[in-house]
Each structure stands twice: as structure tokens, then as C-alpha cells.
Amino acid sequence: MRTRTETRTRQVPHTVDGKTHLVDEAYEIHLPVPPRDWDHTVRTGVLGAACLILTGSVVWSTASIGALLDLLVIAPAAYAAAVTFDLVWISCMALEWLARYDPPRAQAPRAAGHIALGVAMAAVAMHGYAEEQLPIGITGAVVSGMAKGLWTVLLAQTTPRLSPQAMQWAQAERAELGSRLGMIPLRRELARAEGLVEAEEASLRTTPDTDPGPPEDGAEVPEGASQLPASGPMTMADAVRTAVSCGITEPNAVIRYVRKVADANAKEDSILRTLRMARRPA
Template sequence: MRTRTIRETRKVPHTIDGRTVLVDEPYDVHVPVPPRDWDRTVRTGVVAVAGIIGAASIGWSTASIGALLDLVVITPAAYAAAAVFDLVWIACMALEWLARYDPARAALPRRAGYVALAIAMAAVGVHGHIEAQLVIGIVGATVSGLAKGLWTLVLAHHATPLDSRTQQWVDIQRAEAGGRLAMVAVRRELTRADALVEAEQAALRTTPDPSPETPEDEAETPDDAPELPGSGPMTIADAVRTAVSCGINEPDAVLRYVRKVADANAKEESVRRTLRMARRTA
């Protein structure tokens, strides 16, 4: 069994003139070396070969299709468009790789990749036909086919489909996470809409807000209404929550309380919106 040497240190006592201290002493440790993982080496080599072949395919297809398109457009645009043909099916393979644990999601990019590959191979063959070199065009088209075929085998080797129950569990978790993510955007949209409505109403309001406290308001307040704490200062949201927690749900009563302990100029619409939110979370 092969071993390798590791240099480590340990604390040892060292005495000079009757005084002992702990000092570092290096020492060697021989640890076994695990056997070489040939499976991983082979997989790495195959992926490297597939990458080289893919790069060669892009180069060949771009040169061939670029020469074809160069007959009708300027050279930079022709070769830029030619690069798209192979890059599309390569991008589809990347999406297929990301969905390697979900065969249903991987099916669409796989089919799209085959369609893009067929178009790229046909374009290379057409270039050979136009140049009166049909055989060369067919051979050149097989370059992209071989690259796609090798990458398909590599993806199939790394794909790990889940069993039915585990796949259903993953789908449910993904749906719940997607729903929470969607609600973030929905709440942001609703908040923005409420703010726009409030701004529009404030701009159209031509009369001042009513006084925070009037004798008529006091007369309308029932004698048996719950006693609300009057300590402050508070924010509008805190005042609304305090009123709700004390059993006051009437919007006018809550508005009077907010203007008393939080903001004498509190907007009615703001208080009502905060009251609705407090009722939903109560």
C-alpha cells in the first residue's frame, strides 16, 4: 500500500535553567494514499474530448455556413449569424443538463436541440451543394452530428432520473417555492398601485382634513366602547394594531384613535388600508 508523508507539529516540554515551557516539535506522519479513481479519470477525459469536438464543430459549421451567407450579406454579419446554428443546439444541451433529474422537463430542450442540429447540418450540406462539393458538404455536416451524438451520450451517462414518489415531492416543493416567488412580485405590484391611488387622491383633495377631535365625535363614541391606551408617540401602523387588539374595528373609531395618539393629520385612506392589513394578519 502506498503512503505519503505529512509534516505535523506537536507540543513538547522544553526546560532551560529549570524553567519548562511547551514548544512546537515537527514530526512526520505516514498516511495511506487511496487508489486512483480511474472511473473519474475516464469521465473527465470523455468530457474533455466532447468539449474539443464541440469547439471543432462550431468552428467548422461557422466557417461553412458563414461562407454560404457571405454570398448575400457582409462578411461580419454572415459569420456572426453562422455561429448561431451550432450555439443553439449547444444551449439546448445545457438546458437538458440542468434538467437531468427531471426527464419531463429535459424532453423539450432535447427535442429543440435535435431540430436545431438538423437545421445546422442542412445548412452545411447546402453550402457544399452550392460549391459543387456535395460530398464534402455531407461529410462536413456529420461533424455537427457526431458532436451532438457524443454530448448526448455524456448527458445520458450523467443523468439521474428520480423515482416517481421523489419526483412528485420535488415537483410540489418547486411549485410552492415558485408560488412564494410569484407572490413577491404580486405584493410589490399591489403596494405600488395603492401608493399611486393614495397619491392621486392626495393631489385631487381640495379641502383640508377634518380636525382630529370634535365634540360631535366624542358624542358619537359609545359609553361602553373599550378603553384604548393613549400613550405615545406611535406610528400609524402601531396605533391601528393597538386599536384592533383592543377590539375596535370600526374605521371611524380607529381613525380618531390614530389621529389622537399617532398623527393628527393621518389620511383616512392610509388608516383604512392599514386597518385592512391588520385584520388580515390578526
């Protein structure tokens, strides 16, 4: 078994003139060296080769398609458009990799990647045809196909395989979390719409009646509290503020009062939220 030597330090007592202190002492140990991981080495080598091939494919396609488009437009615009041909199928391949644990979701980027690759290869071949060098154009187009094929095989080899049961469990978890994430903007939209409705209703109501009246049946009025107006119309927020100003802060009493003088269908959550805001110190 192969070993490697490693130098470490430890503290040992050292005495001088009868006084002892701990000092550092260096020592060596021999640690076993694990065998070389040839699988990882080969995988790294293939990944490097795939990156080089992909780079060469992008350079060739960009130069070929750019030269073809340069026949009609200026060079900067031609080569800027040419580079998108390969970037589209490369991006689709990356999206397919991200959806590797969700086969139905990976179908769309896989199909789009194949279509984009076919368009790029056809454009390279057309450049060869335009220059009366069709064999060279076809050969250049094959380079993009080989790069795509190599990356497809490489990603398939490095993707862990899940059992059908594990994949169904992952899809169920993903669906549940996706539903929770999707409800966040929906709740925000509903809250915004509710605020708009309340503002619209408030703008259509007349000035609340300020004549005092007896509190609603069953509502407990604290000692020394002012009498609550018994009739509206008034907005929900005005009704809550009126109740608080009169010393009525018990939630159920406030809810009954708001539904009596403002809106019989007022939501309890909205009333309580307005009550908390009204009771908040300025």
C-alpha cells in the same frame, strides 16, 4: 496497501539551564493511499474529449456557414450570424441539463435543441452544395451531429437517477416554492395598484370639514384630547392624521373614525399602516 509519507510538527518540552519551553519537533507518519478512482479518470477523459469535439464542431460550422453567408453579406456579419447556429443548440442542451430533474420542463429545450441542430447541419450541407462539394458538406454536418450525440450520452451518464416517488416530491416542492416566488411581484403589483387607487380617490375628494364634532360612539378619547370632526368627506390619510392630532391613537378607535368620516370600506391593514406612519416621529 500503498502509503505515503507526510511530515508533521508537534510541540515537545525542551529544557536548557533548568528552564523548560515547548518547541516544535518534526516527525513523519505513513498514511494509506486510496486506490485510483478509474471511473472518475475515465469520466474526466471523456469530458475533455467532448469539449474538444464540441470546439471543433463549432469552429467547422462557423467557418462553413460563415463562408455560405459571405456570398451575400460582409464577412463580419456573416461569421457573427454563423456562430449563432451552434450556440443555439448548445444553449438548449445546457437548459435541458438544468431541467434534468423535471422531465416535462426539459422537453421544450430538448425539442428546440434538435431543431436548431438540424438547421445548423442543413446549413453546413448547403455550403458544400454551393461549392459543388456536397459529400464534404454532409461530412461536416455529421460532425455537429456527433458532438451533440456525445454530449447527450455524457450528460445522461452523469445525471443521478431519481425514483418516481422522489421526482414527484421534488416537483411538489418546486411548485410550492415557485408559487411563493411568483407571489412576490404579484403582491408588489397589488400594493402599487392600491396606492394608485388611494391617490385617485384622494384627488377626487373635497377638502375635509374641519368643524369639530363628538367622537364616534365607543371611541375612547384621552383626557385633554381635542374633539374629532364627526363628518367628512376626507381622505383616509387625513382622517388618520386628524385622529392622531386629536390624541386618538387606539387602533380600533382610529379604524372606526376613518370608516365613519372617510371610507366605510377602508381596509384595516391600510388604516393601521397609515397610523404607524402618522405616529412615527418626524
